[in-house]
Amino acid sequence: MPTRTLVRSDDYVEYCPQTAKHARDLHDLALRGRHLKELTKVICESLADVVAFGPGDDLIDIGCGDGTLLRIAHQRGVKSAIGLLATDEEVDLMRRTGLNTRQALSHQLPLPDACASVVVSNNVLLAVPSEKIPASLREMCRIAKPGARIYIGEVPSAGQKDPTPQFATRSEVLSHMYRKHGLRTWFGMLRRMIWSQIVGKPLTILPGTAISFFATPEEFVQLCREAGMEVIRHWPHEHYGGRNNFLLRRAN
Ligand SMILES: C[S@@+](CC[C@H](N)C(=O)[O-])C[C@H]1O[C@@H](n2cnc3c(N)ncnc32)[C@H](O)[C@@H]1O
Numbered sequence: 416m417p418t419r420t421l422v423r424s425d426d427y428v429e430y431c432p433q434t435a436k437h438a439r440d441l442h443d444l445a446l447r448g449r450h451l452k453e454l455t456k457v458i459c460e461s462l463a464d465v466v467a468f469g470p471g472d473d474l475i476d477i478g479c480g481d482g483t484l485l486r487i488a489h490q491r492g493v494k495s496a497i498g499l500l501a502t503d504e505e506v507d508l509m510r511r512t513g514l515n516t517r518q519a520l521s522h523q524l525p526l527p528d529a530c531a532s533v534v535v536s537n538n539v540l541l542a543v544p545s546e547k548i549p550a551s552l553r554e555m556c557r558i559a560k561p562g563a564r565i566y567i568g569e570v571p572s573a574g575q576k577d578p579t580p581q582f583a584t585r586s587e588v589l590s591h592m593y594r595k596h597g598l599r600t601w602f603g604m605l606r607r608m609i610w611s612q613i614v615g616k617p618l619t620i621l622p623g624t625a626i627s628f629f630a631t632p633e634e635f636v637q638l639c640r641e642a643g644m645e646v647i648r649h650w651p652h653e654h655y656g657g658r659n660n661f662l663l664r665r666a667n
Contacts, residue, residue, distance in 0.1 A: 421585060422617045427542035428501045428520065430623035435504035437603075441512065444505055445480035446623070447538075454654060458537070458568075459484040461653065465662055466533050466564045468493050475499065475531040475558060477521050478539030482514045493533075499524070521551035529560045537568035541658075545628045552642035559665040565644055568660040569652055571629040579622035588620060632659050639663055 424430075434443060442452045462484060468474070468491040476484050479498025488496040499519040500506050509516040519525050521536065521543055534555045543551055555565055582588045585608055593601040611618040630638065636646050644663040652658040 420611070420617050421582060421588070422619045423581065424619055424621055425625035425627070426621075427623060427625075427627065429619075430621040431500070431502045432504035433621055434623070435502065435508050438508060441508065442481045442483075444500075444508065445483065447480075455481065455483050458654065459487050462535065462537060462566060462568060462660075463487045463491060465660075466535065466566050468533065470494065472532045473530060474533045474535065475524075475526065477519075477524070477534070477536040477555070479509075479514075479516060480538075482509055482512055482516065484535060484537070485514045485516075497526075520547075522547040522554060523550075524554045524558055526558045528557055531558050532560050532563045534559050534563060534565045535568075537566065540567060540628050541569065541571050541626050543628055548628055548638060549642065552639055552644070556643040556665055561665055561667055563665050564647075565663040565665065566661070567635075567639075567663065569655060569658045570635055570661065571626055571658050572631050573657060574626055574629050575657070577622070577625045579624045582620065585618070588618075632661075635659070635661065643667075 434446060438444060442455065443449065445455045447455050468488050470492045472493040474488045474493050474496040476496065476498045479485055479500060482498055485496045485498045496515065498509065498514060498516040500509065500516055501520060503518050506516050506518050521539060536555065540548060540551065559565055580591065582591065589601060589604060592604045608618055632649050636649065639646060639661065643666050645666045647662040647664060649659055649661045652660055
């Protein structure tokens with residue numbers, strides 16, 4: 416089939432509603448893989464230990480995924496916990512849990528100045544376009560109370576080869592879907608292809624696997640300082656090689 420009928424988008428925000436639509440379990444919103452629910456819990460528990468939630472804390476979790484950290488924060492007695500998600504489709508799923516979640520993008524947070532004593536964004540910035548990183552860091556700083564803890568986790572230090580190949584034809588897409596995700600996904604893609612033919616629109620492939628932002632620890636520390644943060648410490652991620660976690664605080 417002709418190449419022009421196939422379009423690829425690496426915009427992660429376009430990919431998120433698709434995840435919500437096909438979610439079979441809430442944990443699918445953590446986008447870590449179906450079999451890694453326990454790992455999400457382990458990562459969030461250790462993150463909660465690092466920021467040391469206390470009873471007076473107001474938490475904002477930017478890109479809260481399936482809400483695991485919000486649940487842990489409540490168990491540890493925080494005063495309030497709000498989770499932000501990239502799209503309304505994810506928020507609709509999360510509302511059923513009773514957790515406080517809202518739609519927002521990291522570079523434009525619909526929250527007042529100095530409303531949080533803990534700001535977290537774990538495994539999110541890698542999907543944010545590089546040009547929006549400085550504004551995202553400034554927003555984290557703006558919503559943080561003076562001295563608030565800011566945790567930014569899973570920042571890749573280098574780019575990596577995208578596991579999803581560039582497809583030239585629809586049959587390449589189909590065979591990739593079958594090999595990687597099995598018959599159910601293959602059939603779903605086939606249906607989308609037939610529909611796009613019927614309505615005469617190109618088929619948009621949203622792999623959600625490309626890394627949009629990466630920085631060495633030194634580069635990232637510099638960006639955080641420019642946004643008004645002080646670095647407390649940074650360290651390599653315990654489970655994902657090549658990624659780093661940063662514990663910071665608002666400078667004034
Ligand atoms: C890979 S999940 C991480 C979930 C959770 N923080 C964790 O560590 O398990 C990425 C999350 O970031 C959110 N997200 C994606 N792009 C975003 C953006 N530009 N601004 C804010 N959140 C975004 C998605 O809605 C999703 O909840």
